[in-house]
Amino acid sequence: MSLDIPSLLRFREKITPTIRMAVFTWVVLGIGGYMLMSINSANTTALRDDMVKTKKSLNALRTDHESGNPELQTELDRARQELSFVTDRITRMESALGGETGISDRGSLTQSELAVRKANAARHAAIANAAVRDLGKLKNLQMEWAALEATLTNGQAGNRIAGSAKHFPMVVDIWQRKRPTAEQIVDWESELTPLTEPFAQAGAESTTLSITDEHAKRLSDLGAELKTQTAEFERQKLLLESIQRETSALPPGNIGLAAAFQQHNTQSEQSEVDRLAAVRATARAVAEKEQADHVARAERQLADEKSKQVLERIASEKQLQAEEARVAELQRKAKLDGLKEEGKRIHDAVQEALLDGQLARDMNEIKGLLAAFVSPGFKHRNDDKKGPASYSVIKARKALEDTQTGMTALLWLACADNDRPHHALPYYIGGNVNWNETNAKPIVRAQELLNKYGELMVKKGLLAE
Numbered sequence: 001m002s003l004d005i006p007s008l009l010r011f012r013e014k015i016t017p018t019i020r021m022a023v024f025t026w027v028v029l030g031i032g033g034y035m036l037m038s039i040n041s042a043n044t045t046a047l048r049d050d051m052v053k054t055k056k057s058l059n060a061l062r063t064d065h066e067s068g069n070p071e072l073q074t075e076l077d078r079a080r081q082e083l084s085f086v087t088d089r090i091t092r093m094e095s096a097l098g099g100e101t102g103i104s105d106r107g108s109l110t111q112s113e114l115a116v117r118k119a120n121a122a123r124h125a126a127i128a129n130a131a132v133r134d135l136g137k138l139k140n141l142q143m144e145w146a147a148l149e150a151t152l153t154n155g156q157a158g159n160r161i162a163g164s165a166k167h168f169p170m171v172v173d174i175w176q177r178k179r180p181t182a183e184q185i186v187d188w189e190s191e192l193t194p195l196t197e198p199f200a201q202a203g204a205e206s207t208t209l210s211i212t213d214e215h216a217k218r219l220s221d222l223g224a225e226l227k228t229q230t231a232e233f234e235r236q237k238l239l240l241e242s243i244q245r246e247t248s249a250l251p252p253g254n255i256g257l258a259a260a261f262q263q264h265n266t267q268s269e270q271s272e273v274d275r276l277a278a279v280r281a282t283a284r285a286v287a288e289k290e291q292a293d294h295v296a297r298a299e300r301q302l303a304d305e306k307s308k309q310v311l312e313r314i315a316s317e318k319q320l321q322a323e324e325a326r327v328a329e330l331q332r333k334a335k336l337d338g339l340k341e342e343g344k345r346i347h348d349a350v351q352e353a354l355l356d357g358q359l360a361r362d363m364n365e366i367k368g369l370l371a372a373f374v375s376p377g378f379k380h381r382n383d384d385k386k387g388p389a390s391y392s393v394i395k396a397r398k399a400l401e402d403t404q405t406g407m408t409a410l411l412w413l414a415c416a417d418n419d420r421p422h423h424a425l426p427y428y429i430g431g432n433v434n435w436n437e438t439n440a441k442p443i444v445r446a447q448e449l450l451n452k453y454g455e456l457m458v459k460k461g462l463l464a465e
Helices: 008-014 017-066 070-107 111-154 156-162 168-176 182-202 213-246 257-361 363-369 391-396 404-416 441-459
Strands: none
Touching: 111 156, 111 182, 111 213, 111 257, 156 168, 156 213, 156 257, 168 213, 168 257, 182 213, 257 363, 257 441, 363 441, 391 441, 404 441
16 A cells, blocks of 8 residues: 655655755855854954953043052053053954955956956056167167267268268258257156056066056057157168268268258358348338339229219209319319328338338347347336336436437436346446546447337337337
């Protein structure tokens, strides 16, 4: 006779050894974690209780000591030492607990996160190494360039280049290009050294190295700058060496490379001066032509208007003769007045343009003789701001009068009562001037320049109003 009751043996057969092992492991881990937390909590609680009790004892001892019991001084010192010891134990315990947590966090990193950290560290280390290599290459290039420059400027190789009409302009172009100076290389090295120190200290296989975004950007920017400068410097050096090889079989020129450079610079400066003079002459001719065209257009316009009025007068016949005669007379006067005004404006513009050119011609003399007025300062102005002296103040002091009194006034303003340099003017601190011993020529010339260019200098900001 059989019963349909589930057998306990069948249930036990379903619990495999793997399941039993897993259950046992979880139970052990749970018990262990609970015990560790209990131990840490008990240690911390005990330490804090000790500290509280020690503080209470210390307060009691302090009260007794303040009440006038000198025998408690030794006990008070001992209590302070115990309180310090307990505080240190709590600090070390909290640090240890925090350290364990940090270790657990680092241990919880996945292989993927470790791989990303390692790849980032390797990438930044590669950028740092490349920057260091480029900086070293720049130093070598600078030394090699200095040696090559000395060879070309002091030897026959430079004479050959100077004598070649084909190669000399190319060398001039290379010579005028920018190259890193020794000061720039020192600055780059001073900036690169602290940026690469973390990589040198951590090592190439470090997975914990982490740098800020600003650190990474500055390292990347500096590396790109060093790479660009190295490539350009090397290209210039290779090009110059190539020219040296190409000209090695040519006969040397009459002058050296340094003298050829000086001659080229002088010719370039003269060409620039001639070009500017031609530009100014062209601009002046264009301005004069425009002014003449403007006068011609005004005259034609007036003539057209007069013809139109004549036709209208004929059409109106006798009824408008008196009115037309009056209008014609008014228009004739207006034409004359307009032409006079336009002519005066043109004349003034031409005179100002000529005066402007003369001012530019005499600018070096003005800067020497009138330094006491055109230099920045606070004296002889109508405000408290720093700037050139006021032209109206100079005139008001009668320093521009062609007399000894006027020259004395000019010397007083320029030398005795001034915070600007007087340069070419005679030294003067006040009092009567002995004109037999004083050179009056620079003073007279200074007055001439101020009388001639004063108003124009105000317009150009060389003098204040």
